[in-house]
Amino acid sequence: MLLISGNPANDLVDIINKNRTAQKLPELNDSPGLGCMALQYVELCKDNCTSNGVVNCKPPEDDFTEVFGPNCGVELPTFGTITGHVVGCQAKYLEPSLAFSHVLVKDSKALSLIRNKSHTEVGVGLVGARKGSFFWCILFSDGQTNSTFVLEDNGEGIKQKKGCFSGSTFPCSSGQRIPVFLNNFMTLVLLNIFLLQHLYQTWFVMM
16 A cells, blocks of 8 residues: 655656756656656566666557557647656655656766757656566657647546656655554554444443
8 A cells, every 4th residue: 555645756847847947958848648658658667677776678669659648648649759768766665856866867868868958848757566666757858838748638638547647637656655564553443443333332222
């Protein structure tokens, strides 16, 4: 079970834009369509994290138009050009600022991609795997705001059941797991409430 705590994908978009504006570069538009496809990317690759935190997975380019886009409800005529992507994984969940510096932007190559002047839009997706690893993906595009990677159903697209993506109106998981002892404690509390209700009803009938 996962605790819901805001949307860390949106937080990562904010961090990316602050990094760009610090270099006097324009902010990027937060595209839900790109964000959803970034989530689809890591959902496909989520069982392929090496011991040194490298995503050992590279989906074919056709997957963006034939798999990721349709799975998100991206309107095909609005599909634009993806100008770059950054992916990373870690054995455990990290807060957005740490994920940015320790997982996604670990070298100058990734940093230069973040600061590329041709980008106009960005989308971030993240998801946790069964083995406990977490995966992050950033997608960039040079499309026009609100006219590329447009989601169907008035921008809602298809609701994703796992993970998080930026620009989404749906709540998502931050990836922080509830400890086992807390689950056991909550179970005991509910059991006690049930027993107390039963005893009260029995006592009331005897009266």
